[in-house]
Amino acid sequence: MLLTTWGSTGDIAPYTGVAAALTAAGHQVTVVVSSRYTNRFTMHAAHVHALPTEKQEDVLLARKRAHPRLWQHIPTTAAPVLLRTSAEADLILANPLMHPLCAVIGEGLNVPSVGVYTIALGMILPRLAAGHAANGYALADKAAKLALSHMFAPAVRYLRHSLGLPLRRTETLLRTLRDQQICYGMSEALIPAGFPHTTTGHWTPCRPDGWQPGRRLLDFLERGPAPVYFGFGSMYRTDTAKLNQIIEETVRILGVRAVIQAGWGGLHAETDDILTIGECPHDWLFPRMRAAVHHAGVGTVHASLSAGIPTLPVPVMLDQPYWAGRLHTLGLTPAVIPARHLTAERLEHSLSRLLHQDMYTERILKFRDRAQKQDGTGNLLTEINRYL
Missing domain, CATH: 3.40.50.2000 (Glycogen Phosphorylase B;)
Incomplete structure (x- = not known):
């Protein structure tokens, strides 16, 4: 099974716990993650592959405001790696930033793709999401997917072409992620009544191998x-x-x-x-x-x-x-x-x-x-x- 994630340290950490739990349950896990974080997974996965995104990450860190095309570089860099490493997977698990790519790969390879999220996309628009629990969140979720679609469009087109899937005139996350299954790793106790998703509970990170306090x-x-x-x-x-x-x-x-x-x-x-x-x-x-x-x-x-x-x-x-x-x-x-x-x-x-x-x-x-x-x-x- 393939597990992939990208983001900051806080975005990555819960997936070390996921990888460790999958391995302990007897699954053969392959992890695809930024080269900054490969060492965090080597003890918890059979194989770890690096996303060569460190250069883009360094540029993002150095800038207060990044050009939208810079954000597109992350998924376009990740797409070929994910396509190559998914070839033998019987299940693909992806965090929110990798899920749109994995949804397309799953469609092309006829392999189930499941989102494993520590946040819901609508939460990045908190004022809208915090309205009426169901309606406000549904609007925020749609708005967030539309706003993020431009970031993923070139990579999604590349994957659809590479997999022989029909190309679409417009490609939005509303369409790419339609009917995708998602598991949410957050505490039910934190979520408002009427939240339209089921949560598993928080995924506790594993400590780095050999870590000791200074x-x-x-x-x-x-x-x-x-x-x-x-x-x-x-x-x-x-x-x-x-x-x-x-x-x-x-x-x-x-x-x-x-x-x-x-x-x-x-x-x-x-x-x-x-x-x-x-x-x-x-x-x-x-x-x-x-x-x-x-x-x-x-x-x-x-x-x-x-x-x-x-x-x-x-x-x-x-x-x-x-x-x-x-x-x-x-x-x-x-x-x-x-x-x-x-x-x-x-x-x-x-x-x-x-x-x-x-x-x-x-x-x-x-x-x-x-x-x-x-x-x-x-x-x-x-x-x-x-x-x-």
Whole structure:
């Protein structure tokens, strides 16, 4: 079976857990992923193939705004690799950014293709999706697919031509993904009533093989009370110097300690009460934190809630405002502070409430108990067996 994913570190991580679960269940798994992340899958798959997308990723990281054609380069680069590696697959599993390509390949090879999503596409339009649960989401889903269609059109045309499938005058994701089966790896407890999809539960990432916490981090944790986590993951469209200053000022005023995860944005501050770290598995780190301030990426949201720690979302883009809004609607956080509106005063005020009002911790612990009733990868395996 073929499993393919592309995206940031947070986008990739849950699929390490999926690959490990599939392999443990006796499936022979081939993974196709960006060359940046192949080492994360080597212990969990029979074969790992690299997507040669590192050059495009470097360009995207270096730019605040990328030309639409640059985004087209990712699927057009991935398409030949996926076509070659799918030849012997009896099932193709694909994340949202690879699913349109795999849907076409599945059609051409007569192989089932199943989407394995950690977000629903409509969530990238949170204001529309947050309307009436069913109608608002349906509109957001259609709008998102239409907006993303241009990104995939050249690659989809290439695949249809290569597979001898009829070419279409217009190719939208509404048509490409029609009738495709999708499994959603998110906690049912986070989803509003009326959400039109069934969820399996969150897919917990595997730790990198041989990972151990660094001595500096261990020493810092042992020296004093539990710190507050600050991290914005793979978000690079942020004012790093401003964020560093806001974090330092907030830590000083509130008299707390902090661990900052540098992420793609390169956050960094060092004082007696602040330590900056690189990559660190959240399932190890978060239970050692007092609270978490983060960008509300879906993986980080699930990790902080699974650890049972109070969470303050500072969303930047895409689906992050959706998840931040869900945390607030569920009463799990006192506020949502969009990154563009973040100030030391706002952060200090909201973080102080989070740390000193016990009701947030109590609610999160109750939420954790409910969410843990879903076995994410176990439920996914049950769904996958239906397609084999």
